[in-house]
Amino acid sequence: MAYSYLVLLNIPFIALGVACVIIGLDLLLLPDSPVPTHQIRGMMEGACVNIEALLEEFDASERAVYLPPRDGRVYAFVPLGKKVNPSLQMFEKAPLRVLTEVSGEPGLFVFPPGSEVVRISVLSEDYGVEEALNYVLVDFLEAVQSVKTVEEGGRVVVEMKVPRMNTDFPRFQRVLGSVASSVVGCVLASVLMKPVVFSDEEINGDSVRGFFEVGSSFG
Amino acid sequence: MEIAFVGSLRLGVLLDRHKQYVLTLSVLLLATVVSLSALGERSLEVYLSLFAVSYFASTALFRPRRITFDFVGAALFVVFCFIVFQKVMAILS
Numbered sequence A: 001m002a003y004s005y006l007v008l009l010n011i012p013f014i015a016l017g018v019a020c021v022i023i024g025l026d027l028l029l030l031p032d033s034p035v036p037t038h039q040i041r042g043m044m045e046g047a048c049v050n051i052e053a054l055l056e057e058f059d060a061s062e063r064a065v066y067l068p069p070r071d072g073r074v075y076a077f078v079p080l081g082k083k084v085n086p087s088l089q090m091f092e093k094a095p096l097r098v099l100t101e102v103s104g105e106p107g108l109f110v111f112p113p114g115s116e117v118v119r120i121s122v123l124s125e126d127y128g129v130e131e132a133l134n135y136v137l138v139d140f141l142e143a144v145q146s147v148k149t150v151e152e153g154g155r156v157v158v159e160m161k162v163p164r165m166n167t168d169f170p171r172f173q174r175v176l177g178s179v180a181s182s183v184v185g186c187v188l189a190s191v192l193m194k195p196v197v198f199s200d201e202e203i204n205g206d207s208v209r210g211f212f213e214v215g216s217s218f219g
Numbered sequence B: 001m002e003i004a005f006v007g008s009l010r011l012g013v014l015l016d017r018h019k020q021y022v023l024t025l026s027v028l029l030l031a032t033v034v035s036l037s038a039l040g041e042r043s044l045e046v047y048l049s050l051f052a053v054s055y056f057a058s059t060a061l062f063r064p065r066r067i068t069f070d071f072v073g074a075a076l077f078v079v080f081c082f083i084v085f086q087k088v089m090a091i092l093s
Helices: A002-008 A011-029 A037-057 A088-093 A113-120 A129-140 A170-176 A179-192 B002-014 B017-038 B044-062 B071-092
Strands: A065-070 A073-079 A099-102 A105-110 A146-152 A155-161 A196-204 A207-214
Touching (some): A011 B044, A037 A113, A037 A170, A073 A170, A073 A179, A113 A129, A113 A179, A129 A146, A170 A196, A179 A196
Antiparallel strands (some): A065 A073
């Protein structure tokens, strides 16, 4: 009785109780085991090793073309000869195997690490480019601190602040971009549903700027 | 000051986003209760309004993932709207 009198008539105590309830309920709504981002980042960097070996083996040096999902997975075409014109129709006809030919030009089909990330992050169809990039890179993967995009014509420039994943694989970086840029390529191809060519990358201290060219759906 | 800044940076590196969010929310709610009670505030509405502001501020800052719809946020939003509505009606009448 004395306890009820002391607690229930004391507004700060009630407020403290409400605060505890808010925190308690909020903890129930948070996932028990959030995505272990450090492990995911490690696995992604590890996945680059195989692609690096493959690119090294075939002496690939041309920029990759990220292609819209087929069976839910984004894949990238790495030309082995001259640069190809990125039109979706052309790539859809090409057989999906490691060593392939697109319009008579030899190349490699590789599944970049970002491909699986895009698939398991379950991107909503309503997402715009910047929203999707923020969701995958900042919220889901925590690979960068923030993302900004500028779209003009068929060109997309993506600026990422404080990237947390490093690539020590020169061939991978030259062909597909850094790990973060590679994920950007996958997200762009998935959201725009068009082939996206990784064209260049600038690293300035704590920011990485990726340049991409969006191809056409029909050649 | 510098030590606090370095400490917060280290905290950001050591703790994941969810832990930072829970810690920030707890500190903000406790600070709200302590400061308002020290000021002698007797209205529960003021506490609840500031709880809602603290909740949405920390949610916007850390953007934690949730396993389902944010019921707590929705409830706080409804309570906040109800309090504001009451105040507006009181002013109008």
